[in-house]
Amino acid sequence: MTRVAILISGGGSNMLRLVQAMHDGGFATPVLVASNDLQAAGLAKAAAHGVATAAVDHRSFGRDRAAFEAQLLQPILAAKPDVLCLAGFMRVLTPDFVRQFEGRMLNIHPSLLPKYPGLHTHQRALDAGDAQAGCSVHEVTAELDAGPILGQAVVPVLPGDTAETLAARVLIQEHLLYPQVLRRFVAGDRTPLMLEGSA
Structure with missing residues (x-):
């Protein structure tokens, strides 16, 4: 069974959807949820x-990202994950960290990459x-939010939308998209998945 570790920084709503999908679908096992915030x-x-x-x-660790990552790596490596999912993890990872999980680290980003x-x-x-916004799941590479896209969900921008109202509708699609992409990724399918979200 594929072992999945998830990194978060806050409330973990996307993490919860991933954990629930793994438990319900039996396609992978969540082995660790780790955070850069003790109070997350x-x-x-x-x-x-x-989990x-x-x-x-x-x-x-101040500005010493390498020292922070070395400490964070300890529980991650101990959990022996096959796949590492970033789910609202708000730290930029160094190329050295990314290299250790190259080809098996995913992230969800709240835009239709490569935009924004x-x-x-x-x-x-x-x-x-x-006229449209949305979210993307992509492989993580050393360049920020620039890895191969594995899935996107499109959400229409409505008249009168604010950043908050748009974010709330995009988040609904994030919760649908990320588990589906992870399931496909675990099965070896890296064909980009496209979801059309409703208003």
């Missing part, structure tokens, strides 16, 4: 679903006057 609400949610957790506070890598994606889509 998602840690308790993961534990409630019987082991770990946390390493990035703030205690990085932060403030919904506001940037609104500012650009885009």
